[in-house]
Amino acid sequence: MIRSIRGFAASIIAALGVTATPAAQVEIVDNDGGSPGYVETGGWTTSGSAGYNGGTYRFASAGGAHTATWSTTLTATDQYEVAVWYVSGTNRATSTRYVVNTASGPQNVNINQTGGGNWTVLGTFSFNAGTASVQLQAAASTGGSVVIADAVRFSQGGPPPPPAPELLLTETVAPGVVHTRWRIAGPTICDVVEFDLADPEYHLEMGWTKLSRNYNTVGREVLTTLASRYDSPGHEVVAAINCSFFDLGGPTDSIGGGTLASGGSLQGIPSLSGHNEVFATLESGDTWVMRPSPAGFGGYTALVHWANATTTTINNMNYDESPSQVIVYTPVWGATTAQSTQGVDIVVSDVNYPIRSEKLVQGTITAIRTGAASVNSAIPAGGMIIRASPGAEAALLANAVVGETVGIRIDLGPSILNSVSLITHGSGHLVSNYSQVTGSGWTQYGFWDELHPRTVIASDGSRHWFVTFDGRNSPTTIGADFQMMADFLRHTLGVRDAINLDGGGSTTLVINDVLANQPSGTPIPTQRALPNAIMLVRETRTSSMPQSDPFGPGGRVLPFEDKFATNPVVPFSPASPGGDGYVLFVDNSSAVFETVSAGADDDQNGAVQAHVYCDLRPEVAANGFERSGLFTRDNGDAAFDSTNFGGGNCYAMIFDSDTGNVRGVRIVEGLVTDLVTPITLTADGWHLFRIETVGSSIRFRLDGGAWGDTVDSTHPRGRVGFGYHEFFSTNSNAQGARFDNFLLEANSTVPAELAILEAD
Incomplete structure (x- = not known):
């Protein structure tokens, strides 16, 4: 019919x-x-x-x-x-x-x-x-x-459009951050905090109860208290929402650790089962959202790399142990491992944090604790514990040697996650690429069509929203189901992607240390004690200048960040002008490019310089070439000229070994464009690269001379560093890059000739 x-x-x-x-x-x-x-x-x-x-x-x-x-x-x-x-x-x-x-x-x-x-x-x-x-x-x-x-x-025509929400409140709670309150059909009260992570003053961080991920030991606390622990002059917590699902009576987050990365460093290992979505913000401020898939992150790996070239599988990180597991504990977990069994604890000091996907994070083994010494073991500041629970001790004891270097490497799969700033899980992908998610994307969750308090994080590029839907306080506000949330997020806010976080009694929004929404509770709405939160932090991140590093025999002076592996300071001849015979050697045998970066996200006007060894290699030019260079105003991904890992976005001076050309370039998503006429070198040797930036004025200098001036506003701010990329068909031709005498200094004056260019 x-x-x-x-x-x-x-x-x-x-x-x-x-x-x-x-x-x-x-x-x-x-x-x-x-x-x-x-x-x-x-x-x-x-x-x-x-x-x-x-x-x-x-x-x-x-x-x-x-x-x-x-x-x-x-x-x-x-x-x-x-x-x-x-x-x-x-x-x-x-x-x-x-x-x-x-x-x-x-x-x-x-x-x-x-x-x-x-x-x-x-x-x-x-x-x-x-x-x-x-x-x-x-x-x-x-x-x-x-x-x-x-x-x-x-x-x-599809379903009828929902009734227009009623705007109840609009207020600016920090520069560029707006809080609105709405009444949508239900009735349901909805609070929204909108902000843009393209503004380098703002970034997202995880907050932990009593500053510890291990809430089983320290206990949970309400969001107003949790957020206030992170609020300090120069580190202002503008807003915070509850985050991952957790066990009210259990020791650990019930969904794979829930919160996996913060501050650009992994803090947990994903154990996705079934359908839990992932929401990640990148160093560039953009967003990456993963839909459910049987393989989770696409088959992540986590390994200990020992000095004897063997590896051991890591089963978890910053999580309570189970029998026969290898677990990594970092200081974010707490002061100690808080484990009560006797296992084996490998104490690692001087770790080259942050822990990023596909990066070999290394340190030095300073102690091996067994027996009673491995119970509730202290985690060293700046270090980590690699622990074997009962049943897994043999693998650690067979490979760990005090004084040797040891590393861990976690690969989440998608290359873009090397540049991740924050990762959290949710349950329910509400909006994907501006469209409502349909079918099993919702119905696999038994609560999708029920009215509950809800918490959502949403984005459109670098624009982000914290959203809460209050409920269980009838008749004032009764909560929302997935359809109500998707309608509001799409039609009123215009978000590109959104996922559902923990909700129910956990739904809480705090703005400037004050409770902003109406949590559920009987008879009086009451904040639930929580283990963690996502916080919008306002922080001016600029470098103190000048700062320099001679890369001497004692190693690095500045806290440079390596992209994939530790790049050492090594002897090299010939010495650079004014050098001591030691240089920074940048290479990556496991990938085709590497970067070493410094500075801060909001650095704008400055001059960066270093000596770069330019090695002409015409004898292997038919097989490819090597590129080394100095970059500035990087967007945070530190991808140099790569089209992967978020794509390189910066200004750079680069040297290509096949042509001998030194080029002053703009790099956008890995696409290299010359901004000035290249200079061709005819002999091997050290050369002083220098890039000066003031506003949109850019000056490239080679060996102390003004070589090329231009005006470009593509990259307004960012970090500085060294880049290396090999383009050989035969990888064994790669030799790496050598740098020396790094200097970053203030620069606030536009040269007269550049001022004329700007005026034009």
Whole structure:
């Protein structure tokens, strides 16, 4: 049976002799109507229970070779909401496969038929005028005994738009940070904090109860207290929201540690199971959101790298141990490991933090603790503990030697996560690429269609939003389900991506140390004690100048950050002008490029210089070349000229070994553009590279002479450093790069000739 609501309405209008705008088409195709609207293959059985409109429904075994197809004719090319009717039950498939044949091709949507029922929306899709169809595929359905086929509805134009939210409050709570309060249909009160991470004054940080990730030991605390611990002059916590799901009565976060990175350093290892989404902010301020997938991060690896060239798998980081595990503990966990069993603890000092994906993070083994000494072991400041719980001791004892170097390397999979600033988990991808997430992206969560208090983090490029939906305080505010949240986020805020964080009694928003929302509670709304939070921090991050590093025999002086591995100070001949025969050697045998960076995100006007050894290599030019250089105003990804890892974004002076050219360039997403005429070197040797920046004025100097001036405003601020990239077909041709006599100093005067360029 095909019920055409549009056709019925048209017949009434015609009978009355009234001219009217045609109603939106709504077609309902029911199994009781049979062919051609409803067609089956395989073996289906009619249930004795009532289905749609009091009729029957059909069932077949999940996983079997059975299909049910609903077809109808659409009169216009348009958007149509597609919904299915089924009777839920405990024996239904938890992942029932529907294929919607849209204008752009078939789209798979999985529905959990153990819950929901009646009309369940698969989503809104584009269809061409003519035949439209939806097919249920039992063979692709899993997780239960049977699948149910009953009715399908096509609604032109999609669901009706939600009622317009009512704006109740607008206030600026910090420069560029706006707090708004809304009343949406429900009624539900919604608070929003909007900010832009393109402003280098702002960044996101994780906050921990009593400054410790290990809340089982120190206890949880309310958000106003937690946020105030991080609030200090020069480090202002403007706003904070509750973050990851956690066990109210358990020792550790219940979803893979929940909060995995902060301050550009990994603080946990992902243990994604099932469908937990990941929300990450990058050093550049942009966002990376991962949808559910069986492989989690794409098959991450975590290994200990010993000096004897062997490796040991790391099972977890900053998490309570289980038997036969290797766990890494860093100072963010707390002062001690807080583990009560006797295992083996390898004490590592002078670690080259931060811990980044694909970076070999190294330190020196200073002690090996066994027996009672391994119980509640102290974590050294600036170091870490590599611990073996009972059952895993042998691997550590066989490889650890006091005085040797040891490293850990965690690879999360996607290369862009090397430049991550913050990572957290959530449960529920609400909006993806400006569109509402549909199907199993929601229905796999049992609470998706229930009204609860909710907390959301959302983004559109570098623009971000903290959002809370208050609930459980009827009749003032009753909470939100996924649909209500997605409607508000898309239509009112215009977000690109959004995920649902912990909610319920945890939903809390604090602005400038003051509670801003209305948490749930009986009889009086009360803050729940929390283990962690995401904080919007305002902090001016500029370098004190001048600062220098001669790269002498004692190693580095400044706290440079390596991209992938520790780049050592080594002897080298010939010595640089005024040098001592020691240089910084930059290379990466496990990747094709490497950077070593310094300075601060908000550095704008300054001059950076260093001696660079330029080694002409025409004998291997047919096989490729090496590029070394000095960069400034990097966006935080420290990707030099790479098109991966977020892409290089900076100004640089580079030397190419095949041509001998020294170039002053702008790099955008790894694309290199000359800003001045290259200079060609004809002999090997040391050369002094210097880049001066004031506003949009850029001056490149070679060996003390003014070589090229230009005006460019692409990169207004950022860090400085050294870059190396090899482009050989045969990697063994790579020799690495050598730098010496680093200097970063203030520069506030625009040369007269550059001032003229700027005026032009």
